[in-house]
Amino acid sequence: MTDARTATIVGLGMSPQGRRLGISPRELRRQAIDAALADAGIGRELVDTCICFGVQPEDLRYAGLSPRASFALNSGGASPALSVVVAAGLIATGQADRVLSVYGEAFTGAAPRLEPNHGVAGRSDIGGYSYGYPYLYGLVGPGAVYAMAARRYMEVHGATSEDLAAVAVVERAYGSVRPGAVGYGRPITVADHQASRMIVDPLRLLDCSRPTDGGVAIVITSAERAADCAGSPVAVLGAGCGHNIANWWDGTMDERLGAAPDAARRAYAEAGVGPEDISVAQLYAPFTIATLMQLEEYGFCGEGEAPAFVRDGHTGPAGKLPTNTGGGQHSGFYATGFTPLSEGVLQVRGQAPTNQVPDAELCLVSGSGGNGGVHGSWAHVSLVLGRPR
Amino acid sequence: MNAPRPYPGDVAPDTADAEFWRACRERRFLVFRCGECGRAVWPAGGCPGHGMAPMAWEPASGLGRLRTWTVVHQRYATSFDDPPPNVALVELDEGPLVHAAVVGAGLLEVGMRVQVDFQEAAPEVVIPVFRPVRGPGDTLGA
Numbered sequence: 001m002t003d004a005r006t007a008t009i010v011g012l013g014m015s016p017q018g019r020r021l022g023i024s025p026r027e028l029r030r031q032a033i034d035a036a037l038a039d040a041g042i043g044r045e046l047v048d049t050c051i052c053f054g055v056q057p058e059d060l061r062y063a064g065l066s067p068r069a070s071f072a073l074n075s076g077g078a079s080p081a082l083s084v085v086v087a088a089g090l091i092a093t094g095q096a097d098r099v100l101s102v103y104g105e106a107f108t109g110a111a112p113r114l115e116p117n118h119g120v121a122g123r124s125d126i127g128g129y130s131y132g133y134p135y136l137y138g139l140v141g142p143g144a145v146y147a148m149a150a151r152r153y154m155e156v157h158g159a160t161s162e163d164l165a166a167v168a169v170v171e172r173a174y175g176s177v178r179p180g181a182v183g184y185g186r187p188i189t190v191a192d193h194q195a196s197r198m199i200v201d202p203l204r205l206l207d208c209s210r211p212t213d214g215g216v217a218i219v220i221t222s223a224e225r226a227a228d229c230a231g232s233p234v235a236v237l238g239a240g241c242g243h244n245i246a247n248w249w250d251g252t253m254d255e256r257l258g259a260a261p262d263a264a265r266r267a268y269a270e271a272g273v274g275p276e277d278i279s280v281a282q283l284y285a286p287f288t289i290a291t292l293m294q295l296e297e298y299g300f301c302g303e304g305e306a307p308a309f310v311r312d313g314h315t316g317p318a319g320k321l322p323t324n325t326g327g328g329q330h331s332g333f334y335a336t337g338f339t340p341l342s343e344g345v346l347q348v349r350g351q352a353p354t355n356q357v358p359d360a361e362l363c364l365v366s367g368s369g370g371n372g373g374v375h376g377s378w379a380h381v382s383l384v385l386g387r388p389r
Numbered sequence: 390m391n392a393p394r395p396y397p398g399d400v401a402p403d404t405a406d407a408e409f410w411r412a413c414r415e416r417r418f419l420v421f422r423c424g425e426c427g428r429a430v431w432p433a434g435g436c437p438g439h440g441m442a443p444m445a446w447e448p449a450s451g452l453g454r455l456r457t458w459t460v461v462h463q464r465y466a467t468s469f470d471d472p473p474p475n476v477a478l479v480e481l482d483e484g485p486l487v488h489a490a491v492v493g494a495g496l497l498e499v500g501m502r503v504q505v506d507f508q509e510a511a512p513e514v515v516i517p518v519f520r521p522v523r524g525p526g527d528t529l530g531a
Contacts, residue, residue, distance in 0.1 A: 133432065134488035135400045136516055138474030140465045148478055152457040155499040201460040249437050251486060254457045254478055373434070375488060 002389045004224035007088035007236040009385070011040025011219030011229070012345045015104065017333035018182055021213040026059055028215030029104030033063050036217035041230025042098060047219070049096040051083040053103050053336075069096070076369020077284050079103075080216075080337035081381035085239045087220040097225060103338050104215030134375045143208060145376035146287035147200035152254040153289060154202065156304070161202055163307035165193035167288040168206045168330060170315050175327020178354045182212055183331030209286040209329035216338035218345070223388055232349040237362070238271030238384035240264060245372040257290060258368055258380030259297035267382035273362060275299035278384070280347050280357045281315075281323045281364045282340030288330075291315070291323065294366060298382075317355050325355045337367030337381075344385050362386045392467040396514050405433035408446045413515040418451040418505045420483050431485040451505030453481040453519070458497045479503055479519055493520045 013035025015028045023031075029052075037044055044063070050070040052058055058070050073079040073086065083101035090096035134140070153159055169190060175183035188206060196205035219231070226233040242263030247253040268274055275298055285291040292306035300321055301309040309315070315323035326332040326343040333339060344365040346352045365383040372378065397410050409432065412419045420429040423436035424443035435441040458477040464470060477491045491497055492506065503519035510516050 132401045133397070134476060135395055135466065136397060136510075137476045137488065137490040137518075138394075138461050138466055138469030139459070139476035139488060140461075141463075143463070144459055144461060144476065147459040148457045151459060152499065155457070197462070198460075199463045201462065248486065251456075251480055251484070253486065 002223055002235055002237065004222060005092045006223040006388075007084065007091050007220055008223045008226040008388060009084070009218050009234040009236065009345055010221055010226050010231040011036040011038075011042070011217075012231070012342060013037070013039055013217045014342060015215035017180065017212055017214035017335060019210075019212055021106065023106060023213065025056070025104050025106045025215075026062055028106060028213065029056070029059050029102050029217070030063050030215075032104055032215035032217035033059075033065075033100065033102050036100065036102075036219050039231045040219040042219065046098050047100045049087070049090060049099040051086065051099065051101040053079045053083075056104070059102070065100070067100070074370065075379040075381075076371070077286070077336040078367040078369045078379040078381045080341045081239075081365060081367035081383050082241070082379065084218075084220060084236055084341070084383055085241060085381060088236055088239060091220070091222050097221060099220040100217060101220065102215070102217040103335055105211075105335075106213040107211035132373075132375060139375065141200075143200045143203060143287060146289050147203045148254050148376070149257070149293065150202050150207075150287075150289035153292065156255070157307075159292070159304075159307050161194065161204070162190055163292070163310070164203070164207050164288040165190040166307065166310045167291045167315075168193050170310060171288075171291070171324050171328045172331040173316070174325055174355055175331025178327050178332060181327040181332045182210070183327055186331075203287055203289070207288040209334050212333045212335070214333055214335050216335050216342050218341070226388070232351070233388050234345050234348045234385050235388045236383060237386045237389070238267040238269070238273070238382075240266030240268075240270065240382045242380040242382075243372060243377070244380065245374075245377040248372070248374055248377050253376055257293045257297060258378060259294055259366060259382060263366075263380045263382040264298050267364075267384050271362070271384035271386070273384060278321065278362050278364045279360045280325060280344075280362075281321050282344040282347070282366070283324060283328070283364075284337055284340050284367045284369075285324065286329045286334065295321075295323075298364060298366075322355065322357050325352060325357065336369065340365045340367065341383070344383070348385050348387060394468040394510055396510065397516065401432070403433065409433070410515075412446070413507055413517055414513060416507050416515070418449050418517060419446040420449040420481065420485055421445070422447045422483075429481070429483040429485050431481070431487055449481060449483050452522070453479040453487070453503055455491065455497065455499055455501045455503055455519075456480050456486065457499055458491065477503075477519065487517075490518045491520070492518050
C-alpha cells in the first residue's frame, strides 16, 4: 500500500500544554514549529507548504518561513487529521515536498458569554458557541450535540451514566500518570463522576474536556524524502473522510459521529487492514459518549457493546485496544484534533512517555469538527498510522 | 439578570426563511418541500437530490416524534437561566429534524409524540415549540 510518495510524518513539535500558560498563541505556534523542524532535522527553508487552522493567522513572518503555499483549513477538530489528508494529496501530485501543519491557541481567561445582538448591523450570533436556530431555545456549544447523542444512545442501548463514567475513569487514569497532563496525579472514580454536577443532561462535568493552551506542529513529507530526515518516520497508511451531514439527511445524526460509514471504511481499505489489526486508538472525544460511539463506528465492537468493551478493560493499558493513552482531551490536553494525532505519532514511534503500547504497529487516529450548516453536522477524518512498510 | 432571548434574525439572518417566520406569526408551521421528489427539509435549504430550484414552503402537520433531548444546565448563554432550558430534536412526520423546546411535559421521553405550538417571544416575534400529544386526535395549541 505504500510507495515512494506515501505521506510520512517525520516531525512532531509541541509547546507546553496546559491551563493559563500565559504564552501568546503565536508564540505557542512558533515553539511548536521550531520543535517540529528540529525533530525532523530539516531547515525551515525547506518547508514549501504551510497549513494553519480556522481563524488563526499565518505566522510566516514571525516564524521565519518562506513556503510556496500557505492556507488555513476550517473543519474544527477534524482539521489536523484533514491537514494530513491534504498534505498527502499535495505530496502525491508533486505539488509539495515538505508540508508543515501547525496549531496553537491560548484559551486563558474567562469563557466568552453569549448574548443576543437583536439585529445589530454586522453582528451575527452564529459561530463560536452558537449553532444557529437551536440557540433560540438555549442550545449552544458542542456539549449539547454530544448530550443529545448520549441521551439517544442510552435510550436505544439501555446504557447508563455509569457507562459514561467508565470511559472517564479510564481516560483520567491514563492522564494521571502522564507528566505534564492537565490531569496528572488526579485519577477519578465512578463515584466522583456521579457526584459531579450536570452540564448538559445527561453529561456531567466529568464527561467533559476543558480547553487548554498549547501549540502542536507536524512535518509531513514523502516516504522517499523521509529517509533524509532525522525524525523517526510514521507512515500514513490509510486515510478517510466522512461527514455526518449524511446522517442529518437520513435522520440518524443523533446516533452517529460521522466515522461510519465513509471515513472508517476508506481508511481501513487504504491501509489494507481491519479493526482487528489496530493496536492502539487515539480518538477525538471531547465528551465521553464520543468514545463509546466511535468504538462501535470503527468496528472495534458491535452496536451497543461499547459500554461492556470499556468495562471489561479493553480500552485500558492491558486491554486489546488501549485508547487515548496520553489521557486524551479529558485528562491530557485539548489541542483539538492534535491531541489524538500527536499521541498516535508517539505511540507508533514507541516514544510515548507513559503507557507505551508494546509493538504498537498500527494506530487509528480520528478527528471531527466543523459545521455543515446545522448543529452537530461535522466532518470526520480517520487516519491509520504505522511504521513505514 | 438574564439578557433578552435571541430572535430568529439574530441566530440565522437568512431571508430564505422569512416566509417560515411570517407563517409562525399566523400560527402556521411550514416545511420546505422539493417539487421534484417531495422531500421536505427544514430550515430552507437545497434538496440533496435536486438542489434549491424546485423548493417551496408548504404547510405541514406540525406533528412529530421526540428523537432525543437535553437540558442545558451550564449557563453558556446569558439569555437562559431559570429553569435550565430543555431542547429536543423532533422528527417531523414530514421527515425533517427540528431542534426546539418541548413545553407542557413533565417528563421528556424519547419516542413521545409531539405537536407544534407557538410562543410569542416578543411582539411580532413568534417561535415554534412542541407539546406532548396526549391522545389520538388531540390538537393541543392548534
